[in-house]
Amino acid sequence: MRVVIGECQVDYGGRLTAHLPMARRLILVKADGSVSVHADDRAYKPLNWMSPPCTLTVTAAADTELAATTGDIDSKIREVWMVRGKNGDYLQISLGEVELDYSTELGVDPGLQKDGVEAHLQALLAENPAAFGDGWTTVQREYMTAIGPVDLLCRDELGCYVAVEVKRRGEIDGVEQLTRYLELMNRNPLLGEVRGVFAAQQIKPQARTLASDRGISCVVVDYDALRGLDHAEDRLF
Structure with missing residues (x-):
């Protein structure tokens, strides 16, 4: 720097x-x-x-x-x-x-240390990639790039690579962060074309708009359902 x-x-x-x-x-x-x-x-x-x-x-x-x-x-x-x-x-x-x-040289940054809920949410999504769609698989957690780790590297039902950024609350900063990762990953010939998914328990409208403009998909995640604490068949409505 x-x-x-x-x-x-x-x-x-x-x-x-x-x-x-x-x-x-x-x-x-x-x-x-x-x-x-x-x-x-x-x-x-x-x-x-x-x-x-x-x-x-x-x-x-x-x-x-x-x-x-x-x-x-x-x-x-x-x-x-x-x-x-x-x-x-x-x-x-x-x-x-x-x-x-x-x-000066700062070296490789270890990345933001997530709070307990966010870190657990990332782990749950890694174990349950079907939350993004049928046929999805998890390739790696904390896939390292030159500017920090992407939360999840997955493959979709067609076998294409997808970079997933996981937040508890989805805001514009998270979309910008994923955009920077995608710019680097799409220059890696070993990965080919990589698309992005922004996953969070809540996503602000401004973040959705920016993500859509950048070609990034948004997924709202049910934390309790992933933990097995909420079952659709037990709901009255």
Whole structure:
């Protein structure tokens, strides 16, 4: 991971355009190739970012095409980062005065330690993959990727691989997490095309909408039924 704090202006181009004027910000470059720009608020959410796979090219300001053709370059800008995404979109970060530029290796993260209910829910689903559909099988729990483990790797009734992310409460963050896993897994030729399932006891409407937009299926899981504490034949209605 590379951490940079300094003056920068940011321009995004792609499906839309966006501009952040020069200001002091935090820039993170992670081992998975992602680049994100943060202000001193918004908790974890960046002002702008580029998800992997993407490429980062760093050029001295004096050597940029803009300076060469027009001479019109802000004297504060020392170098320009060009981050290009897989769909042709780009993030241009023009850096001025840099206060901190630090790089380190974090290593493989062990992943979030789930609470008792969530961990038990994952184990129950691994033992009962038919909760997702007839003919499903569990390949592996905690299937490791370069950015952390996917809760379950399964095969559906057609034998295709499916990555399953398990949450007690399904929110947008969980969908984003599964999206990142799928981006990496779908680049693995040994797996082929991998689709995603977001499984939880409750799933918020916003998470459902985002999952649908990403091509991810949502499954609401009955925890008590999986534990054998609730039987449909015993219900009055």
